[in-house]
Amino acid sequence: xxxxxxxxxFAAGILYAVHFVxxxxxxxRSGTATLAMAALAHTFVIGMQTMAAGHVPxxxxxxxxxxxxxxxxxxxxxxxxTTEERALGxxxxxxxxxxxxxxxxxxxxxxxxxxxxxxxxxxxVASLLLAYASFALACVVGITYVLLFKEIKAKxxxxxxxxxxxxxxxxxxxxxAVTLGWVFLTVGVVVGTIWAAQARSGPIFDPRVQAxxxxxxxxxxxxxxxAIYTFALYTRRLGWGGQRAAYISAIGFAIVLFxxxxxxxxxxxxxxxxG
Amino acid sequence: xxxFLLGVSHRTTPVELRERLDFAARGLDGxxxxxxxxxxxxxxxxxxxxxxxxxxxxxxxxxxxRADLLEFLADYHGLDSAAVEPHLYERVDAAAxxxxxxxxxxxxxxxxxxxxxxxxxxEAFAAATEGRTVGPILNxxxxxxxxxxxxxxxxxxxxxxxxxxxxxxxxLAKKIxxxxxxxxxxxxxxxxxxKLTAQHLKSQGVGxxxxxxxxxxxxxxxxxxxxxxxxxWQDLLATLGQADIAITATGSTLPILTRTQxxxxxxxxxNRPLFLIDIALPRDVDPAVGxxxxxxxYNIDDLQAVVQENLTRxxxxxxxxxxxxxxxxxxxxxxxxxxGAIPTIVALRQRFETIRRNELDRLQPKLxxxxxxxxxxxxxxxxxxxxxxLITPTEQLKSTPDPDRVRTYADALTRxxxxxxxxxxxxxxxxxxAARRADDAxxxxxx
Numbered sequence: 001x002x003x004x005x006x007x008x009x010f011a012a013g014i015l016y017a018v019h020f021v022x023x024x025x026x027x028x029r030s031g032t033a034t035l036a037m038a039a040l041a042h043t044f045v046i047g048m049q050t051m052a053a054g055h056v057p058x059x060x061x062x063x064x065x066x067x068x069x070x071x072x073x074x075x076x077x078x079x080x081x082t083t084e085e086r087a088l089g090x091x092x093x094x095x096x097x098x099x100x101x102x103x104x105x106x107x108x109x110x111x112x113x114x115x116x117x118x119x120x121x122x123x124x125v126a127s128l129l130l131a132y133a134s135f136a137l138a139c140v141v142g143i144t145y146v147l148l149f150k151e152i153k154a155k156x157x158x159x160x161x162x163x164x165x166x167x168x169x170x171x172x173x174x175x176x177a178v179t180l181g182w183v184f185l186t187v188g189v190v191v192g193t194i195w196a197a198q199a200r201s202g203p204i205f206d207p208r209v210q211a212x213x214x215x216x217x218x219x220x221x222x223x224x225x226x227a228i229y230t231f232a233l234y235t236r237r238l239g240w241g242g243q244r245a246a247y248i249s250a251i252g253f254a255i256v257l258f259x260x261x262x263x264x265x266x267x268x269x270x271x272x273x274x275g
Numbered sequence: 276x277x278x279f280l281l282g283v284s285h286r287t288t289p290v291e292l293r294e295r296l297d298f299a300a301r302g303l304d305g306x307x308x309x310x311x312x313x314x315x316x317x318x319x320x321x322x323x324x325x326x327x328x329x330x331x332x333x334x335x336x337x338x339x340x341r342a343d344l345l346e347f348l349a350d351y352h353g354l355d356s357a358a359v360e361p362h363l364y365e366r367v368d369a370a371a372x373x374x375x376x377x378x379x380x381x382x383x384x385x386x387x388x389x390x391x392x393x394x395x396x397x398e399a400f401a402a403a404t405e406g407r408t409v410g411p412i413l414n415x416x417x418x419x420x421x422x423x424x425x426x427x428x429x430x431x432x433x434x435x436x437x438x439x440x441x442x443x444x445x446x447l448a449k450k451i452x453x454x455x456x457x458x459x460x461x462x463x464x465x466x467x468x469x470k471l472t473a474q475h476l477k478s479q480g481v482g483x484x485x486x487x488x489x490x491x492x493x494x495x496x497x498x499x500x501x502x503x504x505x506x507x508w509q510d511l512l513a514t515l516g517q518a519d520i521a522i523t524a525t526g527s528t529l530p531i532l533t534r535t536q537x538x539x540x541x542x543x544x545x546n547r548p549l550f551l552i553d554i555a556l557p558r559d560v561d562p563a564v565g566x567x568x569x570x571x572x573y574n575i576d577d578l579q580a581v582v583q584e585n586l587t588r589x590x591x592x593x594x595x596x597x598x599x600x601x602x603x604x605x606x607x608x609x610x611x612x613x614x615g616a617i618p619t620i621v622a623l624r625q626r627f628e629t630i631r632r633n634e635l636d637r638l639q640p641k642l643x644x645x646x647x648x649x650x651x652x653x654x655x656x657x658x659x660x661x662x663x664x665l666i667t668p669t670e671q672l673k674s675t676p677d678p679d680r681v682r683t684y685a686d687a688l689t690r691x692x693x694x695x696x697x698x699x700x701x702x703x704x705x706x707x708x709a710a711r712r713a714d715d716a717x718x719x720x721x722x
Contacts, residue, residue: 148450152450152451152571153571155573155577155580155581157447157581161450162435166449166451166453167450167451167452167453167548168451168452168453168454169453239544239545239546239547240546241546241547242546243568243569
């Protein structure tokens with residue numbers, strides 16, 4: 001069932017790439033339509049899994065990745081509609097395809113362990129996924145900023161010059177995405193801390209809850225991310241826009257992704273509720 | 276009816292003569308009114324830009340229209356027609372449409388692909404239609420040319436990329452700053468090039484224009500021309516700190532902005548990007564300034580390289596644009612030749628109708644005995660028969676794309692049915708057996 005959104009994401013990725021190179025508006029529109037269809041199909045898949053399992057499939061890492069893909073697709077579509085700028089899709093959609101591919105490899109919805117049956121858990125995961133989606137957008141916008149900046153600086157007004165929006169609007173999009181992501185990240189971390197404290201003193205004993213401390217790689221990773229994005233926001237106030245902000249958000253998202261996928265699968269002792 | 280074009284353009288005529296043939300100076304309305312008084316040019320559109328003056332007319336007789344328009348051109352502009360005639364070009368029907376389509380698509384422009392011409396063609400047509408009616412041919416070909424212009428613009432890259440230094444500078448500024456509203460431009464030096472670029476930026480909605488020059492009077496004059504503010508020359512670096520875009524165009528032989536100076540300025544502006552456009556020769560800005568982060572330095576050679584690259588790319592698109600024009604001309608030609616068949620079709624219908632009426636009149640005494648309903652039925656049946664007989668030839672004639680063949684068919688029909696004869700030849704409607712058989716057939720078709 002997870003393959004239908006995957007195939008649609010893949011088709012959208014190809015259309016966005018063709019649109020980016022050929023700059024054919026009709027291809028671009030069909031890319032957007034295909035992506036919207038993929039997100040819609042994905043909504044159905046997640047909805048049906050929620051109904052079947054009785055909870056939103058976000059407990060295991062793989063499930064959370066798929067939900068993240070869905071959120072990022074929606075966030076990107078929202079950005080495309082509000083900015084009327086389709087050029088960034090070619091950078092975002094491949095990320096959706098790669099991550100959704102992980103989900104297609106492991107389509108099972110894991111049973112939710114009793115300890116996760118708390119409203120705090122839902123808020124915690126949802127805000128972190130939203131934060132990651134925002135950081136993904138900020139990273140992509142930042143990369144395109146650097147590409148365009150270098151072209152203008154080198155006086156070779158070529159490939160990206162003709163395809164990307166202005167430096168100013170890319171910088172603005174980056175700033176907004178980082179701010180939004182930072183807010184969600186903060187909420188997610190704070191809620192996670194409160195909930196972990198409650199769970200530890202609660203009636204159910206779970207070794208994973210006991211492992212929830214800064215010494216756990218997943219939690220440490222989240223705190224490092226928070227530090228990096230706080231730094232990004234602070235330095236922006238000092239006038240570090242443009243290239244520097246772009247590099248910071250690229251580094252930040254690299255850590256987010258590393259924390260999300262390899263650490264989530266192999267290293268964490270506290271956040272392995274799925275399988 | 277024919278579409279006929281007579282005109283001059285930058286390709287055929289030196290600027291001295293083009294200036295004298297310009298219609299815009301005295302207003303198009305006057306020219307259109309004067310044209311309307313001419314017998315063969317009542318249906319006309321005048322297209323007048325700084326590079327061309329063209330008159331498009333729909334006329335029955337091309338030679339008469341040509342003579343008429345030539346006389347009009349000479350009279351209206353007070354010129355000797357012998358002096359004008361060698362520079363004129365003329366086109367008829369599909370060739371005239373092709374010319375108009377190429378003009379609207381920017382293919383005939385001095386700078387290939389320049390975007391203003393389509394607007395000018397639209398204005399010319401609007402002026403001609405205002406308050407009076409433009410006939411069916413011009414009413415078809417002009418809106419058609421708008422479509423061609425639009426197709427060329429959207430389907431090819433013919434109009435892409437700036438092809439003048441000031442356009443290139445403006446396009447770059449937009450790529451860096453996005454919207455230019457709320458941005459500040461500093462013009463250093465009051466030369467012509469600086470003024471031109473500043474005007475371009477101003478027309479794109481720049482918020483504030485600051486002008487500084489060694490000679491205060493020059494700065495003041497330019498400030499008046501472009502509605503800017505004069506800044507003191509000795510405050511150059513402080514003023515530069517406020518600007519997002521700076522155009523330097525002084526006559527100074529030494530650089531007026533060094534790397535150290537600009538570095539100091541950049542520190543004060545928290546790395547807000549600065550776009551320096553150095554169009555002075557020799558250069559006003561030390562090239563090393565371009566190495567500073569957040570400074571985009573373009574000198575006149577850089578901008579000209581951009582322009583040259585864009586021009587080369589445009590030329591590569593010409594073939595595709597010509598393909599679109601050829602495609603549309605073919606369609607227009609088909610439409611025009613279908614129109615060419617209309618008089619023949621009308622005459623043929625009239626002939627058939629006359630025959631039918633005559634036959635019914637002749638049978639009047641016999642029909643009088645029939646009931647009202649039966650008489651109506653006879654009328655309906657005969658009319659239906661005539662229509663059914665004519666439907667196929669009419670459609671065939673209208674859908675023939677080749678105008679020569681349409682003419683051949685029309686000639687054949689005219690001959691075979693004697694359509695050019697004033698009155699039907701004696702006995703042609705016939706009292707003979709053939710006519711009677713037709714009557715019988717008509718009865719048997721009764722539904």
